[in-house]
Amino acid sequence: MSPSACKNLPLEITEAIILPLLPPKSLARFKSVSKTWNSLISSPHFIKTHLLQTHHTTQLIALSTTGSLYSIDITDTRPRLDSDDIPATAKELGIRSPLRWKEILGSCNGLLLAKDENNTMFVMNPMTQDLWKVPLCPFAPVYEEYEEVYVRYGFGYDSSTDDYKIVSMSFWNPYSYHDSKETFVCVYSLRNNSWRKLPDCNYYEHDYTVVDDVINGALINQSLHWLTRQFEIVGFNLANEEFKQMKFPVSVGFYRGLFTSMVDVGGKLGVFMRSEAGFECCVMEEYGVADSWTKVRIHGFEEEDRVWPVYLLQGRNREIVFQDTEGGVVVYNIDERRRRDVRIVGGPGGNANVFPGMFVESLESPKRVMIAS
Known part of the structure; x- marks a missing residue:
């Protein structure tokens, strides 16, 4: 019309x-x-209504080596008659900070959390070009240049307060000489435009940190999740701002494997790993229920392949998107036990970093949340 x-x-x-x-x-x-x-x-009312009622197009977000953001549409994963690969169109989003983009930290409801080369964080909607600079956290640990501090982030929506929150977890390198075993957990509220430091938390066991130092939080069920080095998951509820630890049952074989990534698998908590049996995906079918874990064997990948999962394609419950170390994208069909390479057209080139999660186009804006307050 x-x-x-x-x-x-x-x-x-x-x-x-x-x-x-x-x-x-x-x-x-x-x-x-x-x-x-x-x-x-x-209007804030229409933006929120549109976000809740509309079926949104899901895309991958990639960060090029030149610091530009691209969206990659892979909703159509059918191979063409003359080729076994999957063509996908990439478009530069065109939204920039004063500097080049350095890292994508989170995605929720059409908003991205990203850092530029100056380590300044921004909440943005690349579709509408809305950009909001996040103030520095005043509670982060003060350290010298030669000291090593890990910082992990999470970004999500709290429907109970209609607010978007950033969670930062800072902790010292557990193998360094530093005596401190404190983990600094801070929460930024977009609605209030302010940081708060949560009460002291002890996330150290047996002289090494619980929170894994290689991934940011995976958002499932309005909670952020991190893998641990004790074969557990740490979940942070955005509403009550409390942590919960969830163990893996021995029956799924986690203790024999090596974690590779944790992502949203069609709205469910999924953990991917390499084990003696090869590449596997374990999914928590019912959130918070340890006995609901199921395991799926991933075929078509060689032992030397260096890939990690990005997302399960929405609306196609048996296809998983992977990225390799050279910036390539692979779609794996669980039912067919078949992998197909994605041929990106007009994209960011090789060695691009694909964000581990899907991006949905929306009208959501940081300003809407702040106006609502």
């Missing part, structure tokens, strides 16, 4: 039925139709 046709309909029908079903890119263009539409589409 064209904008001119929509203009002739009653505003109530346009607002309640038609516009919420349209993709964000179309709505961004429709802002220029009239002042009324611009006000409507930009």
